[in-house]
Amino acid sequence: MRILIGNHIDDSIRLKSDMASAVQRILWFAADGDLVVLPAPPDEDFLHYVTALTGVDAATLRIHVPPPGRFEHRLLDPRTLTDPGFVRAVAADLDEVSEVFALWPSPQVARLASELGLSHRLPGAAFTRQGGGELANSKAHFRALAAGAGVATAPGAVCHTAEEAAQAMTGLLARTGAVVVKQAHNGSGNGNEIVFAGDAPASGHVGARHLRRLGPGAVERYWSERWAWASAEGRFPVVVECLVPDAESLFTEYLVSDDAVLPTECGVLSYVGRRLDHQSVPLRHLGVDPAVLESLVTQGARLAQVYRAIGYRGFMSADAVADQAGVVRFTEMNAHVSGSVHIYDVIANRIVGVSAQPRRTVAEYAAPACWGTGGMRGFLATAQAIGCHYDPARRIGAILSAPIPAPRDGGPGEPAGLTQPAELAELAEIMVCLAYDTEETRDKLYERLDREFAAQSADPSCRPPY
Structure with a gap:
């Protein structure tokens, strides 16, 4: 049996609102006899719908819900994973465990595994326990790791102060006329803002919640207004990078183990009005240029090897853009079970x-x-x-x-x-x-x-x- 934990990014990094429904995608990975941890009891209709498609006997699944904690079951409060009563209840319901599998690499998952005597069943447990999930999922750290690996990214900078950000933005705007400002931790474009001088750029292909035009000499004023938002009140560095115009948004995924980096799937992210509209898999069925696909997979694997070297284990997804000339540049690494894994691994392939x-x-x-x-x-x-x-x-x-x-x-x-x-x-x-x-x-x-x-x-x- 496996222990499957339907969690999400820790609130200490970014506070979500209500993830009780979204994390039920963990049910797509369940097999007969697995133990499933969720922030709230699963939707019974959805549970039986999923298991009918996957061929799993829903009656054999052992569902455990930790105490409500600070979020009244709308979110899984990481602290409740090591609640003594919850740990005892899980321990009493276990057979031989082959793996502890969580959607997000939270230190509290590693602590739960340790409390259960199952650290050896959580891939990358030592890295995860020391807060490695925050490091591996930071868009700022990503740029440093990609640069070290020789993986192409858009020209840009990692900024630790508003003054550094203003300097970087001034130089990049003079070069391209448009930049993307990125929070270190956010997803689906919600933490991105496109900033431009002059005419609005073609940006529908980019995930970005915000769009801002700057007047002459407005860079310093922009950062006086937006630094707190971009840096999460000064807690994280901020990425400023050139907008790649008229590009196609792609992703490539891997499974990282102690022994290897295995490619799992590639796909397309399709945006409408800078909001993610749909994602499609597999990329090989979508008419992409073979040279683009080769560059995407090869560079992505080189990047994944760096994350493997620092101790990350599990699924990971690298996002990239391919411009009109077929040049592939990477934009971020999602070192967790992305919202694509159940789509390609279970729904599409199985x-x-x-x-x-x-x-x-x-x-x-x-x-x-x-x-x-x-x-x-x-x-x-x-x-x-x-x-x-x-x-x-x-x-x-x-x-x-x-x-x-x-x-x-x-x-x-x-x-x-x-x-x-x-x-x-x-x-x-x-x-x-x-x-x-x-x-x-x-x-x-x-x-x-x-x-x-x-x-x-x-x-x-x-x-x-x-």
């Missing part, structure tokens, strides 16, 4: 069988939270009625990759039980995978779903422009 003939591709969409689905059962019934439900015979259709969250009980931007800036509140998007044969099939599937669920929404702004 369930859909994308490499079998005729070949298939899988794209996961972040559908609007305003869709009127009527919950998970309503979504599945409607998808079946309109011909969009996944058909295993044709290997085409929609698969829900995460539960559809229940409505929040807090006010706008203020989930109940959490005190945080409204900026940190995240919409509960509906995550749906589409298995397809052609892009035309994919687009028609999504349009049918969008039309139907937007029509059922109580939010008039949810209506699609069809």
Whole structure:
């Protein structure tokens, strides 16, 4: 059996809002008899939906929920993993354990493994216990490690003060006219801001929550206003790098063990209006230039070897952009179980069988939270009625990759039980995978779903422009 821990980035690095639904993707990795740790009891409909697709007997899974801690089960409070009563309950429910597998490399996971006498079953336990997860997932540390490995990145700098950032931005803007300011710890473009002088750059391909035009001599004023945001109140360094225009956003993933770095999959990240719209796998089915694919995988592996040398173990995902000339530049390393692993490892490869003939591709969409689905059962019934439900015979259709969250009980931007800036509140998007044969099939599937669920929404702004 394995111990599977559905956790997320530690709140000491970045406070999330409500991850109780999102971390249930850990269920895609479960096998008969595994012990699963979640911040709240799983959605029963989702649990049985996943296990029906994976062929796992849901009744054999041992679900454990630690005490609510500081976040009332909306987040997994890392401190509660070593609560004495919780440790005793887990220990009493164990058989022979082959691995401790967590979504995020938290020091508290390493401490739990130690309390259970299972440090030898947690890959990279020593590195993780000493806070290695923060180091390995920092966009600032990434630039240093990539430079040391000779891996191409966009021109830029790691800045520890507002003055350093102003100096770097001034030089880079003179060179390219547009830069990306990056928080050291954030995801899906939420911690990125595109800053430009002059005409707005073509930036739809980049993940960025913010877009800012600077007037003449405004660099110092920008940093006096934005340093606190960019540096998380001075806690972390800030990255300033050139925007690579008109590029394609890609990722390449690896499994890092004591013995080797194994490539696992590559894919495309597709942005609409600088927001991640969908990700598609496998890249080899998407018509990418073979030279781009070779550069992506080779450079990514060289980078992963550096992370292996410093002690990281487990899945990791390197993001990159390929420009119009086919030059690949890396932008960050996600040294944790990314939101792509269950898509390619389980849904695409095990369930859909994308490499079998005729070949298939899988794209996961972040559908609007305003869709009127009527919950998970309503979504599945409607998808079946309109011909969009996944058909295993044709290997085409929609698969829900995460539960559809229940409505929040807090006010706008203020989930109940959490005190945080409204900026940190995240919409509960509906995550749906589409298995397809052609892009035309994919687009028609999504349009049918969008039309139907937007029509059922109580939010008039949810209506699609069809």
